[in-house]
Amino acid sequence: KTATGVDWVGYFDLLALAGNTYGAAFIMFIGFYQIAVINILTGIFVDSALKLAVPDRDARALSLKKDDEAAREELFVLLSEIDTMNTGIINVEDFAHNLKKKNGKLQAQMTLLGLPVDGAAGFFRVVSVLCGDESMSNEEEANIEAFVECCLRLKGTASNLHLQCVAGDLVHISVMLQEQMELCEMLAEKLEQQ
Numbered sequence: 001k002t003a004t005g006v007d008w009v010g011y012f013d014l015l016a017l018a019g020n021t022y023g024a025a026f027i028m029f030i031g032f033y034q035i036a037v038i039n040i041l042t043g044i045f046v047d048s049a050l051k052l053a054v055p056d057r058d059a060r061a062l063s064l065k066k067d068d069e070a071a072r073e074e075l076f077v078l079l080s081e082i083d084t085m086n087t088g089i090i091n092v093e094d095f096a097h098n099l100k101k102k103n104g105k106l107q108a109q110m111t112l113l114g115l116p117v118d119g120a121a122g123f124f125r126v127v128s129v130l131c132g133d134e135s136m137s138n139e140e141e142a143n144i145e146a147f148v149e150c151c152l153r154l155k156g157t158a159s160n161l162h163l164q165c166v167a168g169d170l171v172h173i174s175v176m177l178q179e180q181m182e183l184c185e186m187l188a189e190k191l192e193q194q
Contacts, residue, residue, distance in 0.1 A: 071113055071155075072148055078106045079144045091141045096120035113155040127151060 008030055016023035055063070082094045098106050099120045110117050117123045128142050131150040 068152065071109075072152055075109055075113070075151060076144065076148050078109055079148060082106075083144060088144050089141050090144055090147065092121050092124040095124050110151070113151060114157070115151060115155055127154065130154070 008026075012023060012026055015026045078098075079090055079095075082090045082098045099110075099117060100107075107117065115123075124142070127147060127150045131142075131146055
């Protein structure tokens with residue numbers, strides 16, 4: 001009984017009289033029909049449930065923000081442990097040493113941030129330069145808070161927006177270099193005239 005309410009046994013009995021092959025084909029048809037209906041209904045319910053289970057945009061944004069805060073706090077704590085004198089500053093040697101420790105907490109946290117550190121000194125210097133903060137006076141030392149913020153800005157993959165920003169910066173640098181070249185040429189001409 002599916003739609004009409006008529007029992008299928010009567011139809012089976014009629015087909016069985018024509019031969020066992022017809023009876024077996026009818027049973028296979030009924031089995032296929034039942035499985036198809038169950039699959040369609042299950043698909044509808046599962047699809048509706050999945051649509052309802054997807055968090056809305058605000059919930060996803062809040063979750064991402066919480067994850068970033070947790071990562072920031074964890075990295076800050078790990079880097080603060082490096083700062084044995086509680087100055088708020090770490091240096092490249094201590095960073096490299098702690099990155100190689102056997103417990104691997106700092107290495108694991110950096111990898112979780114999407115920042116696998118192959119060369120600790122090179123990574124430290126790149127982050128120091130990229131941050132361009134006054135609190136990072138040189139490439140050998142870094143303010144822990146600024147270093148954490150820079151690391152968090154570097155996590156993940158580069159998007160098209162990031163690439164366009166870099167391209168814009170390169171154009172700006174090119175214009176500045178051209179202006180400096182013109183100024184140098186002008187000064188060279190004046191020196192030659194004297």
